[in-house]
Amino acid sequence: MDYGLSTIDQINAMQITLKNIGRRFNRDWIFNGVDYTFNQGETYAILGSNGSGKSTLLAILNGSLAPSMGEIVYTGNGTPIEVSEVYNYLSLAAPYLELIEEFSLSEMIDFHFKFKNYKPGIDKAAILDLLNLPGNANKLIRYFSSGMKQRLKLALAFCTDTPILMLDEPTSNLDAQGVEWYINLVQQFATGRLTVICSNQAHEYSFCQHTLSITDYKNQV
Numbered sequence: 207m208d209y210g211l212s213t214i215d216q217i218n219a220m221q222i223t224l225k226n227i228g229r230r231f232n233r234d235w236i237f238n239g240v241d242y243t244f245n246q247g248e249t250y251a252i253l254g255s256n257g258s259g260k261s262t263l264l265a266i267l268n269g270s271l272a273p274s275m276g277e278i279v280y281t282g283n284g285t286p287i288e289v290s291e292v293y294n295y296l297s298l299a300a301p302y303l304e305l306i307e308e309f310s311l312s313e314m315i316d317f318h319f320k321f322k323n324y325k326p327g328i329d330k331a332a333i334l335d336l337l338n339l340p341g342n343a344n345k346l347i348r349y350f351s352s353g354m355k356q357r358l359k360l361a362l363a364f365c366t367d368t369p370i371l372m373l374d375e376p377t378s379n380l381d382a383q384g385v386e387w388y389i390n391l392v393q394q395f396a397t398g399r400l401t402v403i404c405s406n407q408a409h410e411y412s413f414c415q416h417t418l419s420i421t422d423y424k425n426q427v
């Protein structure tokens with residue numbers, strides 16, 4: 207099925223189903239036996255201590271890493287979506303996703319939205335407003351503080367019109383004011399999406415309707 211970006215905007219029933227999913231690196235199983243369904247309109251927290259496998263599960267969910275066992279099924283309004291196409295349907299903010307340091311803020315925003323659409327009512331000026339960086343549109347990303355880079359990653363993910371929103375450690379590098387700013391973005395821009403948050407900090411995920419603990423899937427194979 208060939209979806210154009212305009213069709214992606216119209217998806218309101220995205221579903222991701224994990225069937226007996228497991229992943230190992232070499233001979234070490236990180237998790238296995240994950241049976242779970244994620245539905246659009248719901249918020250999910252993937253929980254676990256450092257190194258437990260949260261980012262690994264998120265990578266499987268977003269199609270960038272293949273599972274070692276099991277099957278993952280994506281549907282949009284009931285129509286199957288190939289794993290190779292899933293990136294079109296999602297926005298991801300994560301510590302390991304780099305911004306392009308040589309771009310200015312303005313160029314970075316333009317570049318991002320060459321590939322995905324703005325959410326309705328949002329444009330570049332609105333994102334600059336959201337970031338509260340007046341006069342910094344031409345500043346190079348490389349001169350941004352780590353907290354400002356994190357805010358930019360979050361703003362780009364939240365303001366992109368995709369049915370799936372994935373956030374890995376969303377408040378890393380944010381101060382208390384930044385955490386409040388993040389919670390505001392969740393309220394404004396996560397509604398109606400399939401939102402998945404990897405975290406081990408309650409303030410990042412306490413609003414989530416569902417939690418999935420990696421430790422529940424540390425079985426022997």
Ligand SMILES: Nc1ncnc2c1ncn2[C@@H]1O[C@H](COP(=O)(O)OP(=O)(O)OP(=O)(O)O)[C@@H](O)[C@H]1O
Pocket residue numbers: 231232236254255256257258259260261262263406
């Ligand atoms: N490509 C890889 N090759 C080998 N081992 C890996 C690879 N990627 C991850 N791992 C291992 O898998 C385990 C889970 O890592 P993962 O990054 O998913 O954990 P996490 O729960 O997201 O951790 P954190 O909270 O520290 O971000 C770790 O032991 C890690 O070393």
